[in-house]
Amino acid sequence: MAITLTVNGAAREVDAPPDMPLLWVLRDLLGLTGTKYGCGVAQCRACTVHVDGEAVQSCQLPVSAAAGKSVTTIEGLGAPKLHVLQEAWLAEDVAQCGWCQPGQLMSAAALLARNSAPTDDDIDLAMSGNICRCGTYNRIRRAIKRAAGVPDAGGTP
Secondary structure, eight states: OEEEEEETTEEEEEEOOTTSBHHHIIIIISOOTTSOOSSSSSSSOTTEEEETTEEEETTTSBHHHHTTSEEEOHHHHSTTSOOHHHHHHHHTTOOSSOTTHHHHHHHHHHHHHHOSSOOHHHHHHHHTTOOOTTOOHHHHHHHHHHHHTOOOTTSOO
16 A cells, blocks of 8 residues: 655655554665664654654554654754754763664654753653663763753753
């Protein structure tokens, strides 16, 4: 079945069953492998993308639910230059193994889109479902605050 959606600003038509998870459409049919498979049950958020600006877990979202909508993946987050969060991620040396980072960044971008000056509690709530096996949570919080221009506990933005 042909399904049309906009991915990273470009109209794309895919021939996929309507119940195929968006994750597999992105990775296998469109070759956008930045979005990661983590658990497959929407518990780790490694597969987070934006659909019409909202952070969603693409492993459980049928592609038919994204039909006619705008999908942004990690590849499109900062295109053509780095997003402020990606710059902050580098500055704070967040990534270790990197597997969860696309989902972390996409969740953080959705947070900053709706709250330009998040508190620690706001960040903890927004990021609570994102699992990082390497435990870089403190660096993630610092990077989000840096991107927002919010001082960290040490007082530096």
